Amino acid sequence: MTGSPENTQTTTTVPELVGLPAAEAHDRALDAALLAVPRNATHTGAGRGPVADQDPAAGEMLERGGTVRIWIEGGAARSATDPGDGPDGSGGGGGGGVGPKPAPVGPAGGGVAG
Template sequence: MSDDTTTMTTTTDVRVPQLTGVPANEAHDRALDAGILAVAENAFHTAAGRAHVGRQEPEAGTPVEKGSIVRIWISSE
C-alpha cells in the first residue's frame, strides 16, 4: 500500500491595481476588488473624495499574495 498523499500549499497571487491618480475612496474600492487592502500612510484627507492617491507601494502590476496590504499616500491635488 503506497501513500500518495500530497500536501499542497496554495497561495493566491493577485496583481496590485493602479491606485496612483485615482480618488482615495476609489483606490480603497479597487484594492478590495483585487483582494488586497489599501492603507493610507498619511493622515491627509479632504471632504467629498477630492483627495487622490499620489503614490503607492508596491507599484501597479506587482504580484502579491491575496490579503496583502498596499500602502498609499494621499495627496490634496
C-alpha cells in the same frame, strides 16, 4: 456541473491606484483581494484626495489579503524613513519611529464608526 470554480490562487496583481480618488482606490484594491492603507491621511480632508503614490507598484504580485500602501495628495509627504517598507508589506523594515496607529478609513474615505 454549474457555477464558477473555486478561486485557489494565492497571489493577485496590484492594480494601478495612483490618480484615483482615495475611496475608489480602496474599492479597486478590494476588488483585487488587497487592502489599500493610507500612509499619510492624518485628517478626514486628506483622506478624500487623489492617490499620489503607492507601494508596491501596479503590476506587481502580492499575496491575496496583502496591503498596498497609498499616499494621498494633500496629506503628509512620503518620507525616506517611512516604516512601510518591510519585505512582507507589514511595515516592519523601515527606520521610522513609533507613532499613533492610523484610524481605519471607510469606503467613502471617512473614518469608520466604532
